Amino acid sequence: MVIEALSYGFMQKALVSGIAVGLICSFMGTFLVLRRYSLFGDGIAHVAFGGVSVGLFLGVFPLWTAFIVSILGGLGLQKLRQSTQISGDSAVAVVLVSGLAIGVILVSSSGGFSVDLFSFLFGSILLISNEDTLMILAISAGIIATLTVMQKQFLHLTFNEEQAKIAGLPVTLLNYAFVILASITVVTSMRLVGILLISALIVIPNIAAMAFGKGFKKTVGISMSISVISVVSGILLSYYYNVAPSGTIVMIAVAILIAVLGARSAGLISKIEIKKQPQTTHNS
Amino acid sequence: MTSVLEVEDLSIGYNSHLAVDKISFDVAEGDLLGIVGPNGAGKTTLFRAILGLQPYSGKIKLFGFEGSKYRSLLPLIGYVPQKVAFEPNFPATVYDIVSMGVISDKKLVKGAKLIQQCGCCWDRIYKKIGNNDDKITEALKTVGLKSLRNRRIGELSGGELQRVFIAKSLVKDPLLLILDEPVTSVDVESQAKFYNVIKKINEENNITIIWSSHDLDAISKYANRVACMNRKLFFHGGKEEFFSDEELLKTYTESSMQMHMHNHDGH
Numbered sequence: 061m062v063i064e065a066l067s068y069g070f071m072q073k074a075l076v077s078g079i080a081v082g083l084i085c086s087f088m089g090t091f092l093v094l095r096r097y098s099l100f101g102d103g104i105a106h107v108a109f110g111g112v113s114v115g116l117f118l119g120v121f122p123l124w125t126a127f128i129v130s131i132l133g134g135l136g137l138q139k140l141r142q143s144t145q146i147s148g149d150s151a152v153a154v155v156l157v158s159g160l161a162i163g164v165i166l167v168s169s170s171g172g173f174s175v176d177l178f179s180f181l182f183g184s185i186l187l188i189s190n191e192d193t194l195m196i197l198a199i200s201a202g203i204i205a206t207l208t209v210m211q212k213q214f215l216h217l218t219f220n221e222e223q224a225k226i227a228g229l230p231v232t233l234l235n236y237a238f239v240i241l242a243s244i245t246v247v248t249s250m251r252l253v254g255i256l257l258i259s260a261l262i263v264i265p266n267i268a269a270m271a272f273g274k275g276f277k278k279t280v281g282i283s284m285s286i287s288v289i290s291v292v293s294g295i296l297l298s299y300y301y302n303v304a305p306s307g308t309i310v311m312i313a314v315a316i317l318i319a320v321l322g323a324r325s326a327g328l329i330s331k332i333e334i335k336k337q338p339q340t341t342h343n344s
Numbered sequence: 345m346t347s348v349l350e351v352e353d354l355s356i357g358y359n360s361h362l363a364v365d366k367i368s369f370d371v372a373e374g375d376l377l378g379i380v381g382p383n384g385a386g387k388t389t390l391f392r393a394i395l396g397l398q399p400y401s402g403k404i405k406l407f408g409f410e411g412s413k414y415r416s417l418l419p420l421i422g423y424v425p426q427k428v429a430f431e432p433n434f435p436a437t438v439y440d441i442v443s444m445g446v447i448s449d450k451k452l453v454k455g456a457k458l459i460q461q462c463g464c465c466w467d468r469i470y471k472k473i474g475n476n477d478d479k480i481t482e483a484l485k486t487v488g489l490k491s492l493r494n495r496r497i498g499e500l501s502g503g504e505l506q507r508v509f510i511a512k513s514l515v516k517d518p519l520l521l522i523l524d525e526p527v528t529s530v531d532v533e534s535q536a537k538f539y540n541v542i543k544k545i546n547e548e549n550n551i552t553i554i555w556s557s558h559d560l561d562a563i564s565k566y567a568n569r570v571a572c573m574n575r576k577l578f579f580h581g582g583k584e585e586f587f588s589d590e591e592l593l594k595t596y597t598e599s600s601m602q603m604h605m606h607n608h609d610g611h
Contacts, residue, residue: 090435094431094434094435212443212444212446215436215440215444216444219430219434219436219441219444220428220429220430222397223423223428223444225397226395226396226397226418226421226423227419227444227445227447228418228419228447228451269435270433270435273435273496274435274496275435275436275437275439275440275494275496276435276436276437276440277440278435279435
């Protein structure tokens with residue numbers, strides 16, 4: 061049965077692209093979750109919806125406009141946090157609704173929803189072309205290479221921004237680089253699970269991986285494994301049962317998370333005992 | 345001999361309030377300077393200015409350098425705050441955290457060359473060039489945490505955590521190590537271990553240290569020089585001079601008590 065499914069070109073492309081997207085979402089997601097940017101993916105995906113609408117409205121390939129608008133949205137979000145003291149989740153909310161509102165206006169002015177728009181909203185991994193597959197692979201390779209090379213700097217920034225600054229890291233520049241990478245990750249991954257479910261792939265594998273209580277590299281490895289297992293089994297199951305792959309992938313990830321948390325509660329995964337540090341007053 | 349750090353007429357204000365008022369002092373190589381002063385005396389603010397995180401008026405020189413040269417030496421300063429805020433479930437081991445302190449060989453060479461310009465020989469920075477894993481192992485050994493290198497940081501005690509942050513500074517063999525009330529949240533037994541580490545790295549590694557603390561006993565035991573401040577600098581000199589001046593000690597104790605009561609009333 062599996063061999064039969066793999067003999068189809070569209071399944072091969074779906075699996076290859078899906079694995080690539082699963083890897084970048086989980087790797088980028090580790091930093092996003094730890095920086096309490098869990099809903100960043102959701103916010104940027106909604107901005108991408110505005111970007112897709114701009115492309116469809118102007119008759120330009122929607123993915124390009126989605127990339128441009130999402131990166132601008134991500135940078136705007138970062139600026140909003142830095143210069144206005146607005147908290148992370150509020151800044152995401154502002155950017156999210158702005159992107160969505162632009163999309164709704166453009167869609168309504170161009171005569172309503174189209175099949176193209178639906179494929180961006182809910183994902184269309186089984187319909188992607190050879191060119192799309194190559195593009196996803198190239199971008200994913202770039203993101204993984206960048207995150208691997210910059211891992212130490214991003215980890216320091218994620219751990220404690222002030223400590224990173226004292227260590228001489230260019231914190232502002234790194235923050236902008238981080239947001240651009242995250243925006244590219246979200247837009248690249250939209251074809252797999254769609255705008256509405258993208259944050260699931262960013263957040264769920266990482267929450268499950270962190271429950272294992274390992275160090276950074278092992279946590280990233282576990283998160284990537286959970287992500288790839290969810291994507292591959294999700295695509296195959298959706299083929300056999302003729303259901304939407306995006307929803308299936310996300311539900312498998314959720315099932316894995318529940319199983320991991322259950323195993324931890326049952327003592328099958330060693331529980332991490334967090335020693336409470338006494339509260340201290342801050343001097344001067 | 346060039347001082348490691350020179351502070352001249354340093355003032356730092358928040359709105360109309362002066363947190364640090366025209367203070368001047370210097371720190372020579374190998375010094376272990378204990379800074380005492382009540383809560384709100386401006387000690388943390390002073391450290392933030394030295395670390396380039398706080399605007400100020402006056403002069404701060406590192407090996408005689410100001411401006412861009414000073415900033416290029418900043419990564420070679422080690423800093424351990426009272427408490428580092430991080431996610432309790434942060435998936436990092438002791439090794440991961442200490443490795444964050446490793447700085448590039450390029451920065452080390454640049455720093456060493458700069459310091460040589462002022463006539464100082466800083467061979468020990470050159471010794472830090474090379475294998476990062478060796479540097480991390482050596483730093484962990486110095487603070488007595490080699491066996492915990494793969495332990496997740498969320499599982500450590502307050503005292504162990506502070507020693508991890510010292511190790512993070514030691515991997516770059518800092519020109520200057522700043523400790524801002526590092527044992528405030530640490531139990532008494534761990535405090536003793538921590539003080540021994542401070543003494544060891546000052547004496548054996550010849551690392552210059554500035555250390556703020558409310559613990560006068562520890563300062564009298566480990567520091568060789570003392571500065572006493574409460575926005576202004578009241579004293580700067582040898583510890584024998586400070587601890588033999590009963591008037592000064594009385595003033596310090598009274599101002600600490602007043603500040604404590606003020607804070608207590610304020611809450």
